[in-house]
Amino acid sequence: MSTKHGASTTGRAAPARKVAAEVLAAARDDDAYANLLLPARIAQAKLSPGDAALATELTYGTLRMQGRYDRIIRLAANRETSAIDPVVLDVLRLGVHQLVATRIPPHAAVGDTVALAPRRATGFVNGVLRTVARSTPEEWDARVTGELTGDARLAAEYSHPEWVIDALRRSLDADGRVDELEELLAADNVAPAVSLVALPGLVSVAEVGEPGGISPTGIQAVGGDPASVPAVAAGTARVQDEGSQLAALILSRARAIVPGERWLDMCAGPGGKAALLAAEALIGGAELVANELVPVRAKLVRRALAVFNPAPRVVEGDATRFATSDPGGFDRILLDAPCTGLGALRRRPEARWRKQPADIPGLVALQTRLLDAAVAALAPGGLLAYVTCSPHPDETRAAVARVLKRHSELSAVDTRAVAADIATSELGPGVGPAVQLWPHRHGTDAMFVQLLSKVDA
Structure with a gap:
C-alpha cells in the first residue's frame, strides 16, 4: 500500500517494527546514524x-x-x-506515524505496535x-x-526545530530564494531518490544505467538493492548523492590536470568523494592523498x-x-568540513533533533582551523x-568571508561558472560566486561549494 510519503507498507511485519524500534533507540541513546545502522x-x-x-519507512518517517x-x-x-519513558515514547512515535502517515489498517498499527511496549506500559x-x-x-x-503563527507554525507543520528554520531562511535569503x-x-521530509556514481575510467554511466539529474557521473538507481547492480558489486559504481559528486568534480574539473599534481582530501571519511577524486586523478596523472582522523572511518576510506x-x-x-608537515x-585540496549536516536532513533526519544552536560556535572554530591549515598546505597557484x-x-x-579576510593571498573563484560547465542541468539563479545546491531545486543534498585560489608567487 502507498503511504502519504510514497513508500510501500502493509499491516503485518512485527519484525520490521522491532527493527525500527531498535534503530530509534540507538539513535537516541548512542547517537547512531539511522542510514548506517538500519541496513545492518x-x-x-x-x-x-x-x-x-x-522497517525503512517506519524508521525514517518517524525520525x-x-x-x-x-x-x-x-x-x-x-x-x-518529557514525562514519558524514552522507550515508551519511541513506541508511541512509531504507532503515531503508522496511524497518521501511512495506510496501514489502524487495528494492525495499534496492535502490533503495542506488542513492542514494555509490559508495564x-x-x-x-490508550x-x-x-x-x-x-x-x-x-x-x-x-x-x-x-x-510564523516559525512556530512551520516547526509544527514541517517538523523542524525553529532554530533550523531560521538558519535555512537566512541561507535561502542569501541565495536569493527566501520565498522557497x-x-x-x-x-526535507521526503525520502531522497537513490543515485549512483560511475567512477570515471572504471565504468561509464551508459554501462550502468540512465543518466542522473545534475552530475555527469550520476546514474538513476532502479528499485531494489543497489548492491545487486553488477558495477556496484564490482566497486566501479557506488551509491552517492549527486550533490556530493558535483562537489568533488568542481575541484577536479575546474581546470585541466597537469600530470604530477598532488591532491589532498583532508577529511575523507567515509570515502565517497575520495573515490571520485581518485578516479579523476588517475586519468589526469595526479596523486591523491586521503586523510581521515577517525580510524574506523579511515578503514571505510581504504575500502572505498x-x-x-x-x-x-x-x-x-x-x-x-x-x-606544518607539508x-x-x-x-x-578538498576540505569537506565537519558541519551540522543540515543539508542532509532527508537522509539523516535525526540530525535536526541532535544538533543544537550551541553546537555552531565549536564547529565554526573547527572549520576555521581546518581552513587555515588548508591554505598553508596549498601550493601557490593551487585550488582549494x-x-x-x-x-x-x-x-x-x-x-x-572570514578566511578571505584572514588570508590576502586567497581569492574566490567563480564556482557557479565552473559548476555550470560541469553540471548536466541548469543550476538556476543564485547570488555570489559560491554554489549552493538545494533538495527542492536540484534533488540533491544542500551542498555548499566555494573554490578558492592561492596567489602564484
Whole structure:
C-alpha cells in the first residue's frame, strides 16, 4: 500500500517494527546514524524485501516527523513527552506515524505496535494510540498547528526545530530564494531518490544505467538493492548523492590536470568523494592523498579506494598537521568540513533533533582551523574547495568571508561558472560566486561549494 510519503507498507511485519524500534533507540541513546545502522539491523534480522521496506519507512518517517508526532502524543496522552519513558515514547512515535502517515489498517498499527511496549506500559500505549486513531490526520494537523503563527507554525507543520528554520531562511535569503522556504522544509521530509556514481575510467554511466539529474557521473538507481547492480558489486559504481559528486568534480574539473599534481582530501571519511577524486586523478596523472582522523572511518576510506590499482595513500590524523608537515605541498585540496549536516536532513533526519544552536560556535572554530591549515598546505597557484553538507550561513558564506579576510593571498573563484560547465542541468539563479545546491531545486543534498585560489608567487 502507498503511504502519504510514497513508500510501500502493509499491516503485518512485527519484525520490521522491532527493527525500527531498535534503530530509534540507538539513535537516541548512542547517537547512531539511522542510514548506517538500519541496513545492518535489517540484514541481521534477515527481513524479507517487503519487511525491509516497512522497517525503512517506519524508521525514517518517524525520525523525520518526530516533532509533529510529539505534539500529537502530548495532546492524546494529556502529558508532556518529557514525562514519558524514552522507550515508551519511541513506541508511541512509531504507532503515531503508522496511524497518521501511512495506510496501514489502524487495528494492525495499534496492535502490533503495542506488542513492542514494555509490559508495564501496554495499557498506556494502547490508550494513547486508540485516541490518535479516532481522529483523521487532517484533524490532528489542525490541532497541532492551532493558533500558531510564523516559525512556530512551520516547526509544527514541517517538523523542524525553529532554530533550523531560521538558519535555512537566512541561507535561502542569501541565495536569493527566501520565498522557497516551505518548499525546502517539505523536501526535507521526503525520502531522497537513490543515485549512483560511475567512477570515471572504471565504468561509464551508459554501462550502468540512465543518466542522473545534475552530475555527469550520476546514474538513476532502479528499485531494489543497489548492491545487486553488477558495477556496484564490482566497486566501479557506488551509491552517492549527486550533490556530493558535483562537489568533488568542481575541484577536479575546474581546470585541466597537469600530470604530477598532488591532491589532498583532508577529511575523507567515509570515502565517497575520495573515490571520485581518485578516479579523476588517475586519468589526469595526479596523486591523491586521503586523510581521515577517525580510524574506523579511515578503514571505510581504504575500502572505498581499494578498487584502484595502485590505491591512493590513506593516512590517519588531525588534518591541521598538513600546515606544518607539508606546507605548500598540494595543488588541489578538498576540505569537506565537519558541519551540522543540515543539508542532509532527508537522509539523516535525526540530525535536526541532535544538533543544537550551541553546537555552531565549536564547529565554526573547527572549520576555521581546518581552513587555515588548508591554505598553508596549498601550493601557490593551487585550488582549494571548501565544502559543507550544510547551508547554515555561519558554516558557509560567513566562513568563506572570514578566511578571505584572514588570508590576502586567497581569492574566490567563480564556482557557479565552473559548476555550470560541469553540471548536466541548469543550476538556476543564485547570488555570489559560491554554489549552493538545494533538495527542492536540484534533488540533491544542500551542498555548499566555494573554490578558492592561492596567489602564484
